Every structure is written in structure tokens, then in C-alpha cells.
Amino acid sequence: MLTIPCPNCGPRDETEFGYGGQAHVAYPENPDQLSDREWGEYLFYRENTRGLFAERWVHNAGCRRWFNAVRDTVTYEFKAVYRPGETRPDLTQGES
Structure with missing residues (x-):
């Protein structure tokens, strides 16, 4: 079972999170001006990073x-957690 470190409650079981x-x-600055293709890209196209990846979670x-x-997608290890609006921590990824 994975333990996720909530910045408000501390480490908790992964089943408590989404x-x-x-x-x-x-979010697009002028959403009413986007084409269907641009909306599709905004909604569905995301990076698929191997290694350190910034994600959103809800407790x-x-x-x-x-x-x-920031979670390592290879090892599933959480490297850092931070609140919305805070700058992403500067973590350097080691060589694999």
C-alpha cells in the first residue's frame, strides 16, 4: 500500500486520496475562442513523463x-508535496 504525504494532515493511506x-x-485565457481541436488538446493531451512528474491530488x-x-513515475515515490499557488520545488532527477 502506498502512503501519500498530505501537506495538511500528514502521511495517510493512498485509499484516502483521489x-x-x-x-x-x-486554463485557456480566452476559452470561447478555442477551436474544437484546441479544446480537445487542452482537455485530453497531457505529458507522459518517465521520472519526476508534477501531479494534483485531493485528500x-x-x-x-x-x-x-512531485512523484517519480518509475518508483511511485513522492518526492515533494506543496499547496496550490506555491512554486513547484526544484528537484533534480538522478540518472537511471
Whole structure:
């Protein structure tokens, strides 16, 4: 079982959380001006990074707050957690 470190409640079991996808995806400035193709790309196209990846998580069974995390997609290890609006921690990825 995976343990996820909530920045508000501390480490908790993974069953308490919901995954929210890639973090730091900006909402379009003029959404009414996007074509169907551009909307599709905004909604469905995301990075598929091997290694460190910034993600959004929500603590459903705890504080019910959203937060961001940097997780290694190879080892599933959480390297850092931070609140929305905070800058992503500068983590350097080691060679594999």
C-alpha cells in the first residue's frame, strides 16, 4: 500500500486520496475562442513523463483539500508535496 504525504494532515493511506492529473495546466485565457481541436488538446493531451512528474491530488477522506505533488513515475515515490499557488520545488532527477 502506498502512503501519500498530505501537506495538511500528514502521511495517510493512498485509499484516502483521489488523483487529479497533471499539475500546472493553465486554463485557456480566452476559452470561447478555442477551436474544437484546441479544446480537445487542452482537455485530453497531457505529458507522459518517465521520472519526476508534477501531479494534483485531493485528500477525499481527510481535509478534502487539493494539493500538488512531485512523484517519480518509475518508483511511485513522492518526492515533494506543496499547496496550490506555491512554486513547484526544484528537484533534480538522478540518472537511471
